Amino acid sequence: MKKSKWIMLVAAILPLSLFLLPLWGITLEAPQYPQSIGMEIWITHIEGMNENDLQNINLMNHYVGMKEIPEHMPEFDLFPYVVIGLSLLGIVIGLTGKRNWYLVWFGIAIILGIAGMYDFYQWEYVYGHDLNPHAAIKIPGQGYQPPLIGRKLILNFTAVSMPLAGAYLLFLSMVLSVVAFLIDKKSNKGIVNVILILIIPIAMSCKPSIQEIAYGSDACNFCSMNIVDKQHASQLVTNKGKNYKFDAIECMIHYLEKNNESEMAYVLVSDFADPGQFLAAKEAVFVIDPSSPSPMGASLSAFSAGDFVKSEDTQVKTFEWSEVKEVVKEISVNNL
Amino acid sequence: MKNYFRYITLMFAVLFTVAMSSCNTGPKNDKGALGGNIAERSFVAPGELDEFYAFVSGGFSGQLAIHGLPSGRLFKVIPVFSVDAEKAYGFNEETKPMLNTSYGPVPWDDAHHPDLSQTNGEVDGRWCFINANNTPRIARISLSTFETEEIIEIPNSAGNHSSSFVTENTEYIVAGTRFSVPVPQRDMSIDEYKGNFKGAVSFIKVDSETGHMNINFQIMLPGFNYDLAHPGRGASHGWMFFSTYNTEEANTLLEVNASQNDKDYIAAINWKKAEEYIAAGKFTEMPANYAHNVYDESTQMATTTMMKTVKVLNPADLPGLVYFLPTPKSPHGCDVDPTGEYIIGSGKLSASITAHSFTKMLAAIEGQKFDGDAYGIPILSYEDVVAGIVEQAGLGPLHTEFDGKGNAYTTFFISSEVVKWKVGTWEVLDRAPTYYSVGHLMIPGGNSRKPFGKYLLAMNKITKDRYIPTGPELAQSAQLYDISGDKMELLLDFPTVGEPHYAAGAPASLIIPNHKKFYKLEENNHxxxxxxxxxxxxxxxxxxxxxxxxxxxxxxxxxxxxxxxxxxxxxxxxxxxxxxxxxxxxxxxxxxxxxxxxxxxxxxxxxxxxxxxxxxxxxxxxxxxxxxxxxxxxxxxxxxxxxxxxxxxxxxxx
The missing domain is CATH 2.60.40.420 (Cupredoxins -  blue copper proteins)
Incomplete structure (x- = not known):
């Protein structure tokens, strides 16, 4: 039997590991939970990472009116069939040895994976937004939806949502199906295609892009306070595509004291005159005006250079980006 | 003329300097607190954990305090013999039976000597035992839940002081009598004390699985005051040693009348022999009435069972069971070194410390070299058993513990110091003052085969000016010394709950893994x-x-x-x-x-x-x-x- 066939068969069997391993995990970290609590999502059920974690998460969540983690969802009835179906299909395809069909199987797996993630996102959305109107703690604008993947600060908890062993094996299964397609190919043309298929989404995800700030729920990356003031929020986007959001321009300046500005694709500040709109810092005029406080106390605001008309008030000082950084550093030193 | 003036000025300056330095009689650390890194060595940074647990007796509070070492921080006070309204101990329906005795419920006692369970002579971190001195009882505390799980009353005893010491596989806890009494109790003239009062020592068997205690037997000894005890270990495993005073058998003004004999005894009891006599039926089953209180973790309830008999051994009739080792000057502390060879008796009115040799004791018994008897119990000759004397080490030696490196540390109450000396050569190596009037000392594992010789805790009877004052009743105090080097170094003073008599210590790494975080609801059978x-x-x-x-x-x-x-x-x-x-x-x-x-x-x-x-x-x-x-x-x-x-x-x- 050809090597590719073997690899395809392994790829086809791997999804069955989901019956033995959890797919996804959401952990909640907070100072009073030094050993973080969390839940594991399996294809058949949800369980606590430690004994009693589900009860404790539910206890915590009931204060903000979130529903209890469901013991049963329709998906739990469906998923086992989907996984078995996918696996059986892969085995049949593997046995036929038709390599083009390996790619088809890969495509199906990708589509199912994306559909699964979309479903997960939908559940998270409902879980985080469908709140009991009589909840003890109500914070306007605050959502409790855990992140799809990655970290997010939700009130005093950092929610971390990450794939677990099952998801990694599923990913490996997809990769193997592609390897099976490629490995016995005489020309390497296919490799280029496949690599492109794989790389493009990754490249897209890394492309630096400006993100909308979710006012009221996103937290400042420097001082950890919620970002609420649309006139003073600021944002950094690194060349690698990571976004850092700040509640005040002074917070961003402090952040840059320890991080290299040259690694930033965008350095953005809110336009005071047009709240919520971002300006490139280098194209902005900065104003320090004690009568116009900013969130972290520097009384620092930014205006579009084109629109800015200098005031006659002698209390008001204006600066360019390169100057204002030094001024803010000095202010904070003096305050210390 | 000018020169004379200069000399006189110089002389005054010298005199002034001498006077100033002689006035400075306050505590002197060699380096001073800022001279070395003293503060750093007892500092446990926020979020960091202590290296050792210290279980410190609460004395007249009746409780057991848990401190961390080296920080000295107080973590919990476990109610044992006294009611505690904070934890509802003795108030809620579940724990009320814990304080039952044959005298009815007793809401208080005086807790003296905590000791930890051992396996193969090493601290195993399962239970802590502690004695009630006033209404004789022994308690067992779980080191998983940190709650008192069991209290057993000791019949035929009073002043339960030479207690609760643990043999090297936790076979027995001993409980001895300090205030001899008529056995059984009866109405009689106090003047007839001599020869009629008895000092019972009890051997309490511990179940190796559950820890449950029952009095296996009592040995009815003469009416002396049995002060402290220590089990043999290694070669001397199977023996228990009790210090005695008032071998004069005085019943009034003991401070004078019990200090007349030049030597009192250390009683050496062969408890393996006692087990043989019990198995052979050589005991009397004596009527008694004592409470056995057990807290059941499953039903979360304590229950009291009144026990009605106790097995008694009479040493006069049972050869080989008890020997007396003459020991100078009303010995208080009775301690055995980690090898089990030396039995240290600290004559509390003496300036020296006496060490007996277990090997020499066995040889003397073998050779039948007895120097008379007391109420039928053979007395060995002092010269035949003594191994060495730490001469003129201080005044008023009380208690000794060991560091596992061949050194012993003895507290001196009257001269208020800890003295380090070498086992075998009996030479004094170092001395450190305590503030003030030290009683017991504790080195974690220091009374076991495996001491953790890093810290020494001295527990003081008097604090005077060491803390900001709190009215006439001042804080009780413990002091922590670093003993890892050649010289002892005082690191820390910290206040304790009640009067700290003895303490026991164990590495935190031994206790933490068994620690119970909460009770499982499904296991709650209340x-x-x-x-x-x-x-x-x-x-x-x-x-x-x-x-x-x-x-x-x-x-x-x-x-x-x-x-x-x-x-x-x-x-x-x-x-x-x-x-x-x-x-x-x-x-x-x-x-x-x-x-x-x-x-x-x-x-x-x-x-x-x-x-x-x-x-x-x-x-x-x-x-x-x-x-x-x-x-x-x-x-x-x-x-x-x-x-x-x-x-x-x-x-x-x-």
Whole structure:
């Protein structure tokens, strides 16, 4: 039997590991939970990472009116069939040895994976937004939806949502199906295609892009306070595509004291005159005006250079980006 | 002329300097607190954990305090022999039986000597035992739940001081008598003390699985004062050594009359021999009456069983059971080195420390070299058993522990110091002052085969000027020394609960893995437990009303109760439904003639309230449990005795 066939068969069997391993995990970290609590999502059920974690998460969540983690969802009835179906299909395809069909199987797996993630996102959305109107703690604008993947600060908890062993094996299964397609190919043309298929989404995800700030729920990356003031929020986007959001321009300046500005694709500040709109810092005029406080106390605001008309008030000082950084550093030193 | 003036000035300057330095009689650290890194060595940074547990006796508080070393921080006071309203110990229905004795409930005692369970002569971190001196009892404390699990009363004894010391596989806990008494107790003239009073020493068998204690046998010794005890280890395993004083058998003004003999004894008891005599039926089954109180973790209830007999051995009739080793000057401490060869007797009115040799003792017994007898018990010759003397080490030696590196450390009460000396050469190596009047000392594992010779804790009787004053009653105190180097270094003073007599210590790494975080609800077999809110209810049984209540963040269920009447006896059986680390709930009722309850997750506790007036009476959670703790409250409506209000209980109107 050809090597590719073997690899395809392994790829086809791997999804069955989901019956033995959890797919996804959401952990909640907070100072009073030094050993973080969390839940594991399996294809058949949800369980606590430690004994009693589900009860404790539910206890915590009931204060903000979130529903209890469901013991049963329709998906739990469906998923086992989907996984078995996918696996059986892969085995049949593997046995036929038709390599083009390996790619088809890969495509199906990708589509199912994306559909699964979309479903997960939908559940998270409902879980985080469908709140009991009589909840003890109500914070306007605050959502409790855990992140799809990655970290997010939700009130005093950092929610971390990450794939677990099952998801990694599923990913490996997809990769193997592609390897099976490629490995016995005489020309390497296919490799280029496949690599492109794989790389493009990754490249897209890394492309630096400006993100909308979710006012009221996103937290400042420097001082950890919620970002609420649309006139003073600021944002950094690194060349690698990571976004850092700040509640005040002074917070961003402090952040840059320890991080290299040259690694930033965008350095953005809110336009005071047009709240919520971002300006490139280098194209902005900065104003320090004690009568116009900013969130972290520097009384620092930014205006579009084109629109800015200098005031006659002698209390008001204006600066360019390169100057204002030094001024803010000095202010904070003096305050210390 | 000018030169004379200069000399005179110089002389005054020298005199002044000498005078100033001689005035400086306060505590002198060689380097001073800032000279070295003294502060750093006892500093446990925020978020860091201590390296050792110290279980420090609460003395006349009757409790056991848990400190961390090297920080000295106090973590918990475990109620043992005294009631504790904070933890409802002795107040709630579950723990009331713990304090039962043959004299009825006793709400207080004087706790002296904690000792830890051992396996193969090493501290194993399972249980801590401690004695009650006044109404003789021994308690066992779990080092998993850190709660008192068992208390056994000791019959035929008084002044239960030479207790509770543990043999090297926790086969036995010993409990000896300091104040000899008539056995059995009877109405007789005190002047007839001599020859008639007895000093019983008890051997309490410990079940190796459950830790449950029962008195296997008592040895009825002459009416001396049995002061302290220590088990043999290694070669001397199977022997127990008791120091004695008042071999004069005085019954009045003991401070003079019990200090007449130049030598008293260390009693060496062969308990393996005792077991043989028990097996051979050479004992008397004596009528007795003593309480055995056991707290069952499963039912979360304590029960008292009154025990009615005790097996007694008479050493005069049983050869090879007990020998007396003459030891100078009313020995107090009786300590055995980690190898088991040397038995250290500290004559408390002496300037020297006596070390007996176990090998020489066996040889003397073998050679039948006896120097008379006391009430039929052979006395060995002092010269035949003494191994060495630490000469002129200080004044008033009391207690000795070991560092596992061949060194011994003895406290001197009168000269207020700790002296380090070498086992075998008997030379003094170092001395360090204590502030003031040190009693016991403790090195973690220092009375076992495997000491952890890093720190030494000295426990002082007097503090005087060491702390900011608190009226006539000042703080009790312990002092921590670093003994890892050649010289002892004082690191820290810290106050303790009550008077610290003895302490026991163990590495935190030994205790932490067995530590219980909460009680599992499914393992809660309390007869009045309710495991879910839907089972919460109120039941009337004549004048008794039983409230089956649950508590979880942040409410009680039920929290509105009607139908209670004046004259009822209302039992609040409260189950904490939480299943998480560190989420206790409390409950207290206005006007209840008892303490609060403090209920750990998964536990059920009960208090009784007898309402005296019609009205609506609130209760609330006393432990700040959550963000909505202040909302955690409820009401009980109390109606007149002849009212026909129906029993009704609700939560949120349901």
């Amino acid at each position: 007869p009045f437990a309710v495991k879910s809110e839907k089972d919460a209810r109120v039941e009337r049984d004549g004048k008794n009303v039983h409230i089956y209540m649950t508590t979880i963040r942040s409410h009680f269920a039920p929290d509105n109760i009607e139908g209670v009447k004046v004259g009822d006896r209302v039992y609040f059986h409260v189950t904490n439904l939480e299943q998480d680390f560190d989420v206790p709930h409390g409950i207290a009722m206005i006007g209840a003639n008892t303490s609060e309850l403090l209920i750990m997750p998964g536990q059920t506790e009960t208090f009784v309230w007898e309402p005296k007036m019609p009205g609506v009476w609130p209760f609330y959670c006393t432990d700040f449990c959550s963000a909505l703790h202040q909302e955690m409250q409820g009401y009980v409506r109390v109606s007149a005795a002849d009212s026909d209000i129906q029993m009704k209980w609700t939560l949120d109107g349901e």
